[in-house]
Amino acid sequence: GDSVTQMEGPVTLSEEAFLTINCTYTATGYPSLFWYVQYPGEGLQLLLKATKADDKGSNKGFEATYRKETTSFHLEKGSVQVSDSAVYFCALSDRSGGFKTIFGAGTRLFVKA
Amino acid sequence: GAGVSQSPRYKVAKRGQDVALRCDPISGHVSLFWYQQALGQGPEFLTYFQNEAQLDKSGLPSDRFFAERPEGSVSTLKIQRTQQEDSAVYLCASSLPSGGVPDTQYFGPGTRLTVL
Numbered sequence: 001g002d003s004v005t006q007m008e009g010p011v012t013l014s015e016e017a018f019l020t021i022n023c024t025y026t027a028t029g030y031p032s033l034f035w036y037v038q039y040p041g042e043g044l045q046l047l048l049k050a051t052k053a054d055d056k057g058s059n060k061g062f063e064a065t066y067r068k069e070t071t072s073f074h075l076e077k078g079s080v081q082v083s084d085s086a087v088y089f090c091a092l093s094d095r096s097g098g099f100k101t102i103f104g105a106g107t108r109l110f111v112k113a
Numbered sequence: 114g115a116g117v118s119q120s121p122r123y124k125v126a127k128r129g130q131d132v133a134l135r136c137d138p139i140s141g142h143v144s145l146f147w148y149q150q151a152l153g154q155g156p157e158f159l160t161y162f163q164n165e166a167q168l169d170k171s172g173l174p175s176d177r178f179f180a181e182r183p184e185g186s187v188s189t190l191k192i193q194r195t196q197q198e199d200s201a202v203y204l205c206a207s208s209l210p211s212g213g214v215p216d217t218q219y220f221g222p223g224t225r226l227t228v229l
Contacts, residue, residue, distance in 0.1 A: 044220040103155030
């Protein structure tokens with residue numbers, strides 16, 4: 001079945017450092033790919049998405065490119081801030097899977113001032 | 114515009130009790146999903162409704178779990194004879210119809226269930 005694998009955390013960075021969180025997926029169809037974020041004490045919210053190969057999703061300085069050839073959707077940000085500290089979830093949703101979303105285990109990011 | 118709301122936010126149950134968790138989706142959202150999130154893990158799919166029709170219940174872990182959405186709006190997830198392994202955060206999400214393309218799901222704050 002479909003699955004998502006993302007790098008284990010926690011990831012600890014200093015402010016203004018470059019961030020990469022790796023995510024790879026396995027899917028039988030042509031999924032849409034998502035990054036969700038969960039800030040401390042808050043619910044899951046969509047950070048960015050991409051619906052087809054080579055699409056780049058971007059939001060709040062974060063970017064991820066849908067790479068079909070490597071089945072990857074790595075999250076990047078050029079300069080992180082303390083306020084980016086959160087748990088990040090890579091996810092996919094596939095029409096052939098009935099639109100349910102399959103999530104990775106999450107990567108906790110700590111950003112130090 | 115209100116988001117997805119869930120109640121109660123916290124529920125403590127004794128092993129063997131029945132519980133009912135409520136979800137109010139965003140008005141007009143056709144699709145509704147339930148997920149279970151164990152501590153330190155990503156959410157795992159439980160069940161999916163399109164309007165009042167339950168189209169996928171493949172993720173429900175046992176026949177003690179039952180979900181309904183009788184009028185195509187509010188949904189209730191019921192867990193009978195709760196067990197300690199049922200302790201988790203239960204998330205509800207809703208989305209618009211999307212012409213066949215998986216669309217953004219909007220999540221509620223979740224109900225944290227603790228079974229003693």
